[in-house]
Amino acid sequence: MSDEKWTVTFIVFRKKDEQPVRYDTFTLEVSPNEYVLDAVERIWAFHDRSLVFAHACHHSTCGACGMRVNGVERLTCITPIREVTRNGGTVRVEPLRNFPVVSDLAVDMSRLYQAMDVVHAQAVHPLDAAPLEGDGIRPPRQVPQPEEEGEFLRLADCIECGLCVSACPVAGTDPAYLGPAALAGAQLQSIARNPDLLSVVDCAEGVWRCHSAYECTAVCPSNVQPGWRIMDLRRQVVAQRIKALLGQR
Amino acid sequence: MNEPKKLHSRGVLDWFDPRGRQVGGWGFIINRISAIGLTIYLYLHLVMLGKLAQGPEAFDAFIATAKQPLILFGELLVIIAGLYHGLNGIRIALTSFGVAVRYQRALLIAVVLLTAAGSLFFAIRMLSIH
Ligand code: HEM
Numbered sequence: 001m002s003d004e005k006w007t008v009t010f011i012v013f014r015k016k017d018e019q020p021v022r023y024d025t026f027t028l029e030v031s032p033n034e035y036v037l038d039a040v041e042r043i044w045a046f047h048d049r050s051l052v053f054a055h056a057c058h059h060s061t062c063g064a065c066g067m068r069v070n071g072v073e074r075l076t077c078i079t080p081i082r083e084v085t086r087n088g089g090t091v092r093v094e095p096l097r098n099f100p101v102v103s104d105l106a107v108d109m110s111r112l113y114q115a116m117d118v119v120h121a122q123a124v125h126p127l128d129a130a131p132l133e134g135d136g137i138r139p140p141r142q143v144p145q146p147e148e149e150g151e152f153l154r155l156a157d158c159i160e161c162g163l164c165v166s167a168c169p170v171a172g173t174d175p176a177y178l179g180p181a182a183l184a185g186a187q188l189q190s191i192a193r194n195p196d197l198l199s200v201v202d203c204a205e206g207v208w209r210c211h212s213a214y215e216c217t218a219v220c221p222s223n224v225q226p227g228w229r230i231m232d233l234r235r236q237v238v239a240q241r242i243k244a245l246l247g248q249r
Numbered sequence: 250m251n252e253p254k255k256l257h258s259r260g261v262l263d264w265f266d267p268r269g270r271q272v273g274g275w276g277f278i279i280n281r282i283s284a285i286g287l288t289i290y291l292y293l294h295l296v297m298l299g300k301l302a303q304g305p306e307a308f309d310a311f312i313a314t315a316k317q318p319l320i321l322f323g324e325l326l327v328i329i330a331g332l333y334h335g336l337n338g339i340r341i342a343l344t345s346f347g348v349a350v351r352y353q354r355a356l357l358i359a360v361v362l363l364t365a366a367g368s369l370f371f372a373i374r375m376l377s378i379h
């Protein structure tokens with residue numbers, strides 16, 4: 001690691017209770033290889049102990065440290081300062097959108113957790129549900145099959161960080177929208193395996209609320225590809241409805 | 250239970266704010282703006298057609314105003330909005346059936362190029378006729 005030092009000004013969103021929003025400015029000497037979360041922690045440790053923010057793991061696993069960095073949703077624990085500014089530049093740090101702000105940079109993500117519950121999102125899913133071709137992603141040509149009855153399982157990629165909900169342009173005007181992460185959680189189970197999901201996702205607050213902006217897929221740090229999974233879920237919904245019409249259920 | 254807290258969102262404004270958004274988000278914003286524009290145009294169009302019912306003088310007077318450059322420019326905007334909205338509508342319909350979702354970005358670029366080509370064609374025709 002180099003001992004290169006940058007002077008960077010952090011413009012931080014502040015909000016307490018019903019007080020109006022204000023932005024506080026902190027100029028720090030940082031290494032460009034440090035992460036945005038490191039700088040936020042340093043601001044809290046040495047400049048303002050009243051700054052509230054959330055984090056835990058520091059390695060993109062817990063999903064707690066999501067914020068908007070220069071207007072874009074990022075996991076701050078893996079966002080190098082070098083990537084978002086330059087020496088002498090600024091970094092704007094704001095809480096995620098489309099959730100209520102608890103205090104400063106910390107938001108209440110209940111709507112995401114509740115939606116995950118509504119679709120019974122699983123921590124593991126069948127291996128063959130994982131591959132969904134995306135940018136730079138090539139699913140394995142052949143998904144390995146177990147020799148005996150049953151199927152291989154794999155851990156779900158979603159870390160429930162909420163970046164997708166924040167990036168979605170319509171989640172802010174519809175608090176009841178299940179949102180990208182939950183719909184992806186439904187797609188991974190598939191309606192054929194879990195028919196109860198049909199009524200949960202085939203509604204205005206489900207797959208049909210999506211307006212195809214693909215912002216969720218663009219910001220997801222865990223390659224869940226929620227945008228594409230929503231479209232695949234629509235395909236499943238339409239297929240199920242057509243089957244029902246033809247009386248094949 | 251506490252009362253439900255207000256979402257950190259600017260509501261309708263966030264539909265249209267392109268900052269920090271990527272290609273797909275811009276596609277959504279332009280689609281929504283063109284949709285609103287077309288709906289307003291449809292209303293104006295029906296009002297103008299109402300002129301037909303007021304007899305030939307009123308209609309001729311209206312046609313004379315309609316040849317003003319500003320109105321012609323407005324008509325071109327309608328063509329651009331119509332082309333973009335219709336073509337993008339096909340893109341959204343396809344991806345909503347799970348078709349070519351992987352190529353949504355490439356499809357959007359094709360929509361924009363076709364809209365530009367179509368608009369240029371109609372702009373030249375409008376200029377040469379009037
Ligand atoms: C050329 C044929 C057309 C096609 C293929 C088409 C297709 C679509 C599609 C797929 C959507 C949904 C977009 C989304 O999910 O965000 C949409 C939205 C809409 N369209 Fe069209 N459309 C057409 C013509 C029109 C016309 C002529 C008007 C108005 C007079 C119009 C007004 C609207 C409005 C107001 C919306 C809602 C916009 C939004 O939710 O953002 N459309 N259209």
Ligand code: SF4
Nearest residue numbers: 158159161162164220
């Ligand atoms: S789908 Fe991606 S962006 Fe959304 S909560 Fe899960 S990991 Fe985060």
Ligand code: FES
Nearest residue numbers: 057058063065077
């Ligand atoms: S601190 Fe756990 S994901 Fe960033």
